[in-house]
Structures are given as structure tokens and as C-alpha cells.
Amino acid sequence: MHTKTITGFYRPTPITLLLIALNLIIYGGMLWQGSDPLEPGSEDVIQWGGCFAPHLLEGQWWRMISSQFVHFGLMHLGMNIFILYHIGLILERFLGRGKFLLVYLLSGLGASLASFWWYFEDNSVAAGASGAIFGLYGVYIAILTTRLIPASQRGPLLSSALMFVGYNVLFGFEPGVDNAAHIGGLISGLILGYALYPILKSQLLTRIVGKFALFVSIATVIVCGACLLDNVRNPLNLVAQDTLVFYDLASELLEIEAELNDKARSNPDLVKGEVLPGWKKALSLIDEMHELELPEEDAKYRDELDQWVHSMVLHYSNI
Secondary structure: OOOOOOOOOOOOOHHHHHHHHHHHHHHHHHHHOOOOOOOOOHHHHHHOOOEEHHHHHOOOOOHHHHHHHOOOOHHHHHHHHHHHHHHHHHHHHHHOHHHHHHHHHHHHHHHHHHHHHHOHHHOOEEOOOHHHHHHHHHHHHHHHOOOOOOHHHHHHHHHHHHHHHHHHHHHOOOOOOOHHHHHHHHHHHHHHHHHHHHHHOOHHHHHHHHHHHHHHHHHHHHHHHHHHHHHHHOOOOHHHHHHHHHHHHHHHHHHHHHHHHHHHHHOOOHHHHHHHHHHHHHHHHHHHHHOOOOOHHHHHHHHHHHHHHHHHHHHHHOO
């Protein structure tokens, strides 16, 4: 068995740079098609490879890979690239190019599966490299608990990695953060890290498995990339896309309701001047909803929203 030192690996590595480049290319493609650079719409994220349960159930399995390269805006992208660059500097030279790329993809796959299982009924959109990055940290932590790393290095490095992961898992319980993907990626990485242990002990196995892993990983990226390009060129499934648009409109409607209710409570004089016109304006959202092709359950919810908005207009018209 041979050991490797973690120090001395802080030089740019090709697969890490390739992964960063792919993330940037996808982001650039979204901008090219007119996405908001800071807050792209859910439709844009789905079109460029984000995970969306209705499409996964249609057989678009490749989204579990492509979603690792698409982000919800510049801040989301920048943060993930920054972390990916630093963990990649350490792990890629230690694992080798092929195994590093395969671990990234498999960890991201585990993250996507966990997110799909946890948020299946929410019709939410999942995307971002963070699940795969948590997987890389899972591999890193697993390796640091073995004798592959000199004992003098393990303690400080392991403490630092655990603090980073622990903080980000806790932060992940904030609303809007896909912590299921983070935890799924982390667990996948831990499993992969320990599975790699007997391979990394042998230089011969490391070379053989590394070449095979590189071939499989690159082939997977190419296939998923081809599926993504086809998806970008062709329209999305109409019903699934309209469902997504509908829930965006419903969310906007609820935001309007909260704002108008605050105004009505704070100053009754605003009822005729702002509150009633605001509810009449909300009718335009209902009109947009009626233009969408929706499943029966969503159509029923739309009709309930329609009745509610019209009742609010009638209520404030009679005040």
C-alpha cells in the first residue's frame, strides 16, 4: 500500500477546468437565449437541463446528469464554481482524472435521485453543481479516514472538511435550498470514497480503473450533452411546461395577495386607490392561467383561484 500527501496538489487540473467550462457554457447558452442573468425563469432552467419530475417520468433520464451543470443565476453559479475549483485542486490529482470525473457524475446522480425522491410531489425544479460537490467532499472525508493519507495530515484536513460540510448542511435547511440533493450527494460520495479505497491502494488497479472510468464518464457526458442540445432545439412537452408556468403565476398571485392585504390593513383609504385596482390587475394572471393546457388537478386549482380573485374584486368593489 502506498500513501499520498495532500499538499502540493494546488495546481489547476484539466478535468476540474473542464467541469467549470461546461458550467460556464450552459450559463452562457441560457444568457444567449435571453435568460435573466441573476434569476433565470424555471422554464429556462428546465430547457437547459434542469431536473423536473414530469420530464424525468417521461424518460428524460439524462437530466439527472445535465442538471449538475445548470444554475439559477450568476450567484448560484459563482459560488459553486469557486468551491468546485478548490476541492478539484485537491482531489483530481489524488484520484486521477478518470476516477475524479466519474465520482463527480455519480455523486451528482445520487444527489438528483435524492432530490427527485424528496420533492417528487412539489413539481419543483432542481439544478446546480452543489450535489456533486458535496459528493466530492464525501469522497474527500472518506479518504481522510483511511491510511491512504499520512497520519500527520489527516486530523486538520478532516476537521476542516467536516466543518465545511456541517455548516453547509445546516445552511441547507433554509427555504429554497435543495438540501436533499446536498445530503444525497454527500452520502453517495462517502460510499464511493470507501469503494475506491482498495483500488487506490494499488497503482496497477488505479491505472486500469482510471482509464475505464475516464472512457465511461466522457461517453456519458457526450450522450447527455447530445440529449440536452436536442432539448434546447425542440419545444418542451406542452403540458409539463404549462404546469410549470401555472405554478409560477400562482406564486406571483399569492405575492400580490399578501401585498394588497397589508395595504388594506395599514390604511383603509388605499382600498379604492390601490387595493381594488391591484385585485383587478390580478385578473390578468387568471386570464393567463386559462390559456394554459393543464392536467385535471391543476385545472381544478386554477378554477378555485379564479373564483377567489373574482370574489376579492367583488368584495372591495362593495366597500
